[in-house]
Amino acid sequence: MDKHLQSNNTGFLTLESGEVFAGKLYGAPLTSYGEVVFHTGMTGYQEVVSDPSFYGQIVTFTYPLIGNYGVNEIDYESTQPAISGMVVSQLCQNPSHFRSRISLDAAAKQFGFPILAGVDTRSITQKVRQGGLLYGVLADQPMTAEEIALHKLRQEERIFVEHVSRTRSITYRGEGEHIVVIDLGMKHSILQALLKLGCKVTVVPYQTRMEEIRALQPDGIVFSNGPGNPEQLRKYCRQWRKLAEAFPTLGICLGHQILSLMFGGQTERLPFGHRGSNHPVKELSTGKVYMTSQNHSYVVKEEGLDKQNLMVTYRNVNDGSVEGLRHIYLPIMSVQFHPEAHPGPDDTSHIIATFLESVQTIGAKHYA
Numbered sequence: 001m002d003k004h005l006q007s008n009n010t011g012f013l014t015l016e017s018g019e020v021f022a023g024k025l026y027g028a029p030l031t032s033y034g035e036v037v038f039h040t041g042m043t044g045y046q047e048v049v050s051d052p053s054f055y056g057q058i059v060t061f062t063y064p065l066i067g068n069y070g071v072n073e074i075d076y077e078s079t080q081p082a083i084s085g086m087v088v089s090q091l092c093q094n095p096s097h098f099r100s101r102i103s104l105d106a107a108a109k110q111f112g113f114p115i116l117a118g119v120d121t122r123s124i125t126q127k128v129r130q131g132g133l134l135y136g137v138l139a140d141q142p143m144t145a146e147e148i149a150l151h152k153l154r155q156e157e158r159i160f161v162e163h164v165s166r167t168r169s170i171t172y173r174g175e176g177e178h179i180v181v182i183d184l185g186m187k188h189s190i191l192q193a194l195l196k197l198g199c200k201v202t203v204v205p206y207q208t209r210m211e212e213i214r215a216l217q218p219d220g221i222v223f224s225n226g227p228g229n230p231e232q233l234r235k236y237c238r239q240w241r242k243l244a245e246a247f248p249t250l251g252i253c254l255g256h257q258i259l260s261l262m263f264g265g266q267t268e269r270l271p272f273g274h275r276g277s278n279h280p281v282k283e284l285s286t287g288k289v290y291m292t293s294q295n296h297s298y299v300v301k302e303e304g305l306d307k308q309n310l311m312v313t314y315r316n317v318n319d320g321s322v323e324g325l326r327h328i329y330l331p332i333m334s335v336q337f338h339p340e341a342h343p344g345p346d347d348t349s350h351i352i353a354t355f356l357e358s359v360q361t362i363g364a365k366h367y368a
């Protein structure tokens with residue numbers, strides 16, 4: 001018997017395509033439902049479970065052993081549970097790391113999400129790769145197609161950003177430039193990256209009005225990462241465009257996708273998403289390839305992109321999809337990947353520094 005499996009509770013992941021995967025249930029004894037996605041990182045599970053971009057998703061890890069270095073107090077990306085549920089092959093119950101405080105099982109109990117362990121995660125991944133958007137339910141019994149269809153319908157009606165964006169503004173003191181982050185489900189490490197560069201940072205709820213943001217006298221604006229379909233935010237894009245045109249702006253992941261919407265473009269679903277720590281992207285101006293941390297289902301659609309104003313700066317090496325945009329005349333830039341990394345390589349951390357340089361130099365000159 002697998003020494004990692006000590007739970008007596010059998011659990012099931014039922015996919016909308018009809019397959020049922022049986023395993024052992026750990027973490028919080030809750031039924032979870034959502035889009036089933038796969039993450040290929042060998043590490044980073046603590047950041048993934050707490051990254052608000054994963055809100056409403058059941059995340060399957062392709063790396064076979066998860067939980068082996070435990071969970072610590074400092075690597076959380078938010079204080080709320082983000083994922084809906086987790087599926088792993090082997091769940092390690094005896095973690096070993098000098099920073100570890102509790103096991104992943106204990107953290108899942110505290111955070112409030114279930115873990116299904118002991119299942120063939122490669123087979124689930126193959127199904128997701130073949131099936132595109134695939135909903136599932138993780139529960140203590142298999143579900144019927146009708147039950148899943150009902151959950152799916154409810155899920156599709158929800159605007160996920162509403163559940164993860166802060167409800168009140170908060171300012172973090174720094175001596176440097178004042179950056180206002182539009183919180184679409186901001187990862188804590190984006191805040192950390194800005195604070196590390198000396199910025200004063202104000203994080204505002206995503207529905208904050210333009211006048212309120214102007215009153216904060218920002219030097220620059222960041223549109224954060226976040227969950228769900230970017231098209232759900234289209235109605236805010238007119239006012240966000242005004243904001244982006246008024247201040248040096250950086251968009252990260254969901255923030256990048258909405259930048260294309262602001263300029264009349266569209267987004268589309270990738271066949272099965274990019275989630276992992278080793279997605280290669282090419283910087284078109286230099287031909288340099290960077291390894292990046294990624295986590296997205298949607299992508300900026302090439303067709304319909306406002307090429308009068310925006311140019312593509314990065315492309316995914318595997319599928320050629322758009323990974324970065326820059327405004328031709330204004331200091332506005334965005335990336336589909338995560339320059340703040342965490343988890344994953346920090347090869348592209350210079351992007352946040354470059355944004356800050358534009359805030360300090362081009363921004364001041366441009367708007368003088």
Ligand SMILES: NC(=O)CC[C@H](N)C(=O)O
Pocket residue numbers: 053224225226227228229230252253254255295296297298299
């Ligand atoms: N990490 C993110 O910001 C994700 C963006 C968007 N929700 C997507 O899945 O494509």
